[in-house]
Amino acid sequence: MIRFKNVSKTFDDGTEAIKDMNLHIKEGQLVALIGPSGCGKTTTMKMINRLISITSGTIEIDGKDTSNVKEVELRRNIGYVIQRIGLFPHMTIEENVGLIPKLKGKKKAEYENRVDELLNLVGLNPDIYKKRYPLELSGGQQQRVGVVRALAGEPPIILMDEPFSALDPISREQLQDELKQLQTTIKKTIVFVTHDMDEALKVADEIVVMKEGVIQQIAAPAELLENPANDFVRSFIGEERIQTYLNDHSRQSIKPFIHTMSDIPHLEHTLDSSTTIKQAVRYFIANKIDTAAVTERDQTIGVLKKDRLLTALAGIDEEEAV
Numbered sequence: 004m005i006r007f008k009n010v011s012k013t014f015d016d017g018t019e020a021i022k023d024m025n026l027h028i029k030e031g032q033l034v035a036l037i038g039p040s041g042c043g044k045t046t047t048m049k050m051i052n053r054l055i056s057i058t059s060g061t062i063e064i065d066g067k068d069t070s071n072v073k074e075v076e077l078r079r080n081i082g083y084v085i086q087r088i089g090l091f092p093h094m095t096i097e098e099n100v101g102l103i104p105k106l107k108g109k110k111k112a113e114y115e116n117r118v119d120e121l122l123n124l125v126g127l128n129p130d131i132y133k134k135r136y137p138l139e140l141s142g143g144q145q146q147r148v149g150v151v152r153a154l155a156g157e158p159p160i161i162l163m164d165e166p167f168s169a170l171d172p173i174s175r176e177q178l179q180d181e182l183k184q185l186q187t188t189i190k191k192t193i194v195f196v197t198h199d200m201d202e203a204l205k206v207a208d209e210i211v212v213m214k215e216g217v218i219q220q221i222a223a224p225a226e227l228l229e230n231p232a233n234d235f236v237r238s239f240i241g242e243e244r245i246q247t248y249l250n251d252h253s254r255q256s257i258k259p260f261i262h263t264m265s266d267i268p269h270l271e272h273t274l275d276s277s278t279t280i281k282q283a284v285r286y287f288i289a290n291k292i293d294t295a296a297v298t299e300r301d302q303t304i305g306v307l308k309k310d311r312l313l314t315a316l317a318g319i320d321e322e323e324a325v
């Protein structure tokens with residue numbers, strides 16, 4: 004739905020902020036742009052809604068070159084949330100949130116319910132907060148209103164530039180959870196800038212790792228942790244985070260625990276070899292069984308026993324357990 008084709012950006016002073024970027028952001032996905040300060044995250048974002056012009060290449064939205072779309076129209080269809088949400092201080096929450104729908108020519112009756120619904124979704128009771136002014140809300144509450152404002156105009160695309168970075172860790176985690184939850188119901192295409200790897204791993208469907216204006220890797224969180232493309236990505240994720248992930252049994256494959264044998268008894272239950280330890284244990288428990296056959300590409304390759312998995316989960320060596 005959003006497609007960067009050989010996009011470059013050189014600022015007037017000669018700074019090459021983005022170098023030949025190719026990126027495809029699929030509809031309904033939450034994509035996180037991550038990388039060190041100055042790597043070009045904000046520039047990438049602002050080229051989408053044309054707050055920054057492109058030096059060469061094209062950005063298409065739904066197959067349409069954005070340089071042919073009127074800026075005003077483009078921005079009305081792209082919600083934008085920034086770090087310190089710029090709510091208008093002299094307008095109530097209700098007025099702030101209703102601004103875009105109003106600019107789109109909608110009547111209050113048409114968007115009022117949706118606004119209430121959205122406020123409820125981010126944990127703000129409309130009866131209490133609608134008539135307040137931004138300064139009568141906490142930072143975290145203001146940021147929630149910022150998210151609601153970006154959503155209220157029902158834009159298919161939302162850009163969020165470090166939307167939670169000014170918040171304390173607890174509000175931040177709450178908002179990450181809320182965003183994730185919200186995304187399951189609204190299914191917007193969201194481009195989310197962060198320089199916090201944990202945040203990216205938590206909220207994103209796909210993560211784009213950038214360095215000095217060049218994309219280093221595009222991958223789903225698990226894939227990024229399992230296969231960092233290069234040393235930069237690896238060190239940016241952090242060795243510790245990678246190890247913690249790999250040591251987490253809930254994500255580990257059952258493969259090391261499969262008894263391979265030439266003569267496999269017929270078993271009623273089978274699991275695919277790509278099953279994780281956690282899924283397998285759940286399966287054993289749900290079906291009240293101790294043993295299952297393991298298949299790979301429809302071939303039976305061995306047998307899995309519940310005991311071995313439990314031993315692994317408990318972190319005990321088999322010898323020790325005996």
Ligand SMILES: Nc1ncnc2c1ncn2[C@@H]1O[C@H](COP(=O)(O)OP(=O)(O)OP(=O)(O)O)[C@@H](O)[C@H]1O
Nearest residue numbers: 014016018020039040041042043044045046047198
């Ligand atoms: N208007 C400008 N003129 C010249 N250079 C600029 C301009 N805006 C940004 N840059 C440069 O472009 C590069 C990318 O900046 P950008 O703001 O996209 O980085 P960022 O990844 O968002 O960083 P941060 O994490 O600090 O927000 C930086 O080197 C920055 O100094």
Ligand SMILES: [Mg+2]
Nearest residue numbers: 044045046164
């Ligand atoms: Mg930035």
